[in-house]
């Protein structure tokens with residue numbers, strides 16, 4: 001190729017670059033274009049390979065042309081970049097911001113209904129001198145069953161009802177193991193409530209595999225069933241208000257003797273004979289299980305059952321919350337739906 005043709009072609013590439021750069025719309029585009037001309041395999045670089053085949057004099061001349069084209073391409077890149085930059089800055093200045101728009105408010109959070117219920121229940125028992133005790137949610141067969149005199153063949157120990165981690169370790173199905181631990185650790189008098197989550201293999205409109213319970217335990221000399229009655233009555237009156245009454249129905253729990261279920265008058269209806277769905281027209285709703293601590297439990301924790309007596313009770317907190325607020329499905333507590341939760 002004649003030197004003059006080479007020079008003409010280089011000039012043409014330079015001009016071509018100028019037009020393409022003028023039409024490019026972003027830094028990325030310009031950089032890509034630059035690589036297509038000046039990169040290792042770029043069109044300008046390819047032509048310059050011809051230079052090697054020339055005599056020294058021609059080589060000098062071509063070198064000068066090459067440098068001029070290369071510099072003009074680089075200058076063009078710089079020019080277009082600053083052009084695009086100022087166009088962007090101007091567009092930015094042109095944006096209008098409505099400073100009168102109200103800000104986006106972050107709604108305040110709130111304490112979950114179940115937490116409120118638990119705190120209120122604890123506060124009511126605290127008025128009677130009960131202290132809060134806590135313990136692990138994963139506990140041993142001994143703390144959950146054996147120490148409570150629950151026989152080996154009792155249905156509660158069945159795999160159908162309890163979540164087993166291993167033969168000897170379970171997810172606690174009640175908070176009684178907390179009380180067992182406290183009794184093993186300290187002498188009477190004991191006056192505690194154990195609130196917390198418990199686990200059972202149950203799942204329907206009124207049962208959840210994980211739910212919240214509060215149990216109470218009072219052990220001292222001379223504790224009687226009437227003390228239990230007074231504590232339960234205080235709780236119901238403080239929690240549900242008004243002059244609601246309670247009643248005890250004989251029932252069986254392996255860890256108490258005698259045992260009783262605690263009912264309170266239905267807060268939703270006029271009483272027996274109504275069509276109330278909450279109490280099914282009986283006028284009473286069950287709220288807890290209770291009883292006098294079985295001497296076998298005292299033997300298991302090393303208490304002298306000749307000297308001490310005690311009562312215990314257990315309540316499902318979801319049930320209490322459902323009764324108080326007219327909630328008809330336990331799943332509302334766990335779904336995290338603000339349309340429900342924000343009402344409390």
Ligand code: 2NL
Nearest residue numbers: 176179255289290312313314315316
């Ligand atoms: C229910 C029944 C109950 C207890 C829990 C208890 C704990 C110890 C010793 C004796 Cl350490 N008893 N707890 C007693 C009777 C009933 O709960 O239906 N709960 C929802």
